[in-house]
Amino acid sequence: MDDRSFDGKRILITGGLGFIGSNLARRLVDLGARITLVDSLVPEYGGNLFNIEGIQDRVRVNISDVRDEYSISYLVQGQEFLFNLAGQTSHADSMQDPYTDLDINCRAQLSILEACRKHNSGIKIVFASTRQIYGKPEYLPVDEKHLLSPVDVNGINKMAGEWYHILYSKVYDLRACALRLTNTIGPRMRIKDSRQTFVGTWTRLILQGKPFEVWGGEQMRDFTYIDDAVDALLAAATSDAMHGQVFNLGGDCIISLKDLADLFIEINGGGQYVNRPYPSDRKRIDIGNYYANFKRIHSVLGWKPKVTLREGLTRTLAFYREHLEHYL
Ligand SMILES: NC(=O)c1ccc[n+]([C@@H]2O[C@H](COP(=O)([O-])OP(=O)(O)OC[C@H]3O[C@@H](n4cnc5c(N)ncnc54)[C@H](O)[C@@H]3O)[C@@H](O)[C@H]2O)c1
Numbered sequence: 001m002d003d004r005s006f007d008g009k010r011i012l013i014t015g016g017l018g019f020i021g022s023n024l025a026r027r028l029v030d031l032g033a034r035i036t037l038v039d040s041l042v043p044e045y046g047g048n049l050f051n052i053e054g055i056q057d058r059v060r061v062n063i064s065d066v067r068d069e070y071s072i073s074y075l076v077q078g079q080e081f082l083f084n085l086a087g088q089t090s091h092a093d094s095m096q097d098p099y100t101d102l103d104i105n106c107r108a109q110l111s112i113l114e115a116c117r118k119h120n121s122g123i124k125i126v127f128a129s130t131r132q133i134y135g136k137p138e139y140l141p142v143d144e145k146h147l148l149s150p151v152d153v154n155g156i157n158k159m160a161g162e163w164y165h166i167l168y169s170k171v172y173d174l175r176a177c178a179l180r181l182t183n184t185i186g187p188r189m190r191i192k193d194s195r196q197t198f199v200g201t202w203t204r205l206i207l208q209g210k211p212f213e214v215w216g217g218e219q220m221r222d223f224t225y226i227d228d229a230v231d232a233l234l235a236a237a238t239s240d241a242m243h244g245q246v247f248n249l250g251g252d253c254i255i256s257l258k259d260l261a262d263l264f265i266e267i268n269g270g271g272q273y274v275n276r277p278y279p280s281d282r283k284r285i286d287i288g289n290y291y292a293n294f295k296r297i298h299s300v301l302g303w304k305p306k307v308t309l310r311e312g313l314t315r316t317l318a319f320y321r322e323h324l325e326h327y328l
Contacts, residue, residue: 005238007032012079014038014066014112015047015086016059019189019196020128020181022051023226024083024233029058038075038086040065046089046190050326066108073115076123081237084112084165085128087158090195091285094154101157109161113168113176125165125176126236129246131290133159133180140220141254141293144180144246152285162246169244177242179232181249182292185312186226187319191327199223202264202273203320204328211272215282217258222251222291225312228305235301242300250292252305260309267313 006028013028015021016037025035037059041047052059064071066086076082087105088094094101109127116123133156134142135149150156165176183197191200198215205212224232232249236242255263258275265271278286297303307315320327 003031005031006081006234008034009080010034010036010078011081011083012036012038012075013083013085017041017047017049017051017061018085019046019051019186020184020226020229021083021085022188023186024085024230025052025059026055027230027234029055036060036062036075036079038062038064038066038071040086044090044093044195046196048188048327050323051188066112067103069111069115072112073119076112076115076120079120079123082112082116082123082125083128083233083237084109084125087128088154091132091152091154092282093195094152094157095285098153101153105154105157106160110164113164113174116174117168117172121172121174123175124237125174126233127162127165127176127178129162129178129180130155130158131180131182131248131292132287133162134287134290136287137290140289141250141291142248143293144248144296151287166244166246175240175243177236177244178246179236179249179297180246180292181224181229182251182290183221183223184226184229185223186316188226189316191320202261203316204324206264206268206271207317207320207324211274212261214257214261214273214275215278217256217261217275219257219286220254220289220291221257221260222254223309223312224249224251224305225307225309225315228307231306232297232301232303235303239301247297247300248292248294249297249303250294250305252308254291255309263310264313267310268317
């Protein structure tokens with residue numbers, strides 16, 4: 001990717017006050033982009049104005065909801081890139097309140113694409129999809145050919161949201177692609193609760209000197225550090241080879257949750273956890289072991305994770321040690 005690819009470009013980021021959106025915005029500001037962040041700031045979700053602390057004068061913030069077709073139809077006009085990241089991220093919430101998940105992760109995605117088709121068909125779109133849509137892996141590492149078999153409502157709606165992007169790319173020549181993110185961690189993730197990732201809760205508790213819980217512990221996982229995820233989003237946006245395609249992201253290593261907990265404690269210089277069996281309501285929607293094969297994006301874009309898990313966790317803990325009060 002050429003560093004000038006985004007210089008002076010008009011860029012819309014839905015979910016722009018959230019974890020991934022705000023980190024992306026911070027990078028794009030330095031690349032000279034003219035950015036509009038759209039976010040509803042629903043309290044249960046990951047949006048946080050502190051996430052744009054220091055760049056607030058260099059971005060435009062529009063507090064609106066992607067379910068509002070009129071706002072989105074207006075906002076997509078004149079934009080050159082759309083990073084479509086707004087989403088309901090909690091798997092458990094999607095089971096308690098399936099209709100809200102449906103409205104945000106599925107219906108609103110279709111209306112965003114309709115807005116682009118009608119008002120700005122030249123825009124380039126990168127959609128944040130998820131490994132959740134594979135469900136319980138039938139083989140590991142999971143590649144993009146793996147059957148899609150979501151285990152929860154969130155997975156089904158994200159799958160539909162992703163496929164609307166691919167469909168609109170194939171049928172209407174909209175230049176859209178999707179990245180299937182795995183667990184993404186780093187500064188500005190939600191740590192109030194586990195709605196985004198259990199790593200958030202672990203981070204908060206360890207810094208508060210309280211024990212955190214490890215459910216099960218043998219599950220194998222991979223983690224992408226946020227800077228690597230941002231690299232992938234930017235590279236995807238600037239490559240013509242991506243249109244109508246889906247790509248896995250992955251991590252630099254595969255680790256069990258128990259080993260991750262030990263690594264957390266080692267990096268923090270202390271801490272404790274309690275090992276518990278999986279709560280039954282969560283067990284039903286657990287995906288077991290998961291880690292991605294990300295050879296495809298490596299071969300097309302040369303992307304691979306650069307930040308090790310140890311380094312990523314070290315930077316994450318350092319960030320929250322300094323800014324904890326803004327994330328409680
Ligand atoms: N973080 C991960 O590990 C991970 C993994 C896989 C996929 N993803 C996907 O990446 C995207 C970004 O996730 P994130 O981790 O930054 O989560 P996040 O919760 O921090 O960010 C999502 C943002 O979207 C906003 N939002 C939610 N509903 C909205 C609506 N209806 N209208 C406008 N804004 C709305 C939220 O306020 C929040 O700021 C999501 O679509 C998520 O599904 C994330």
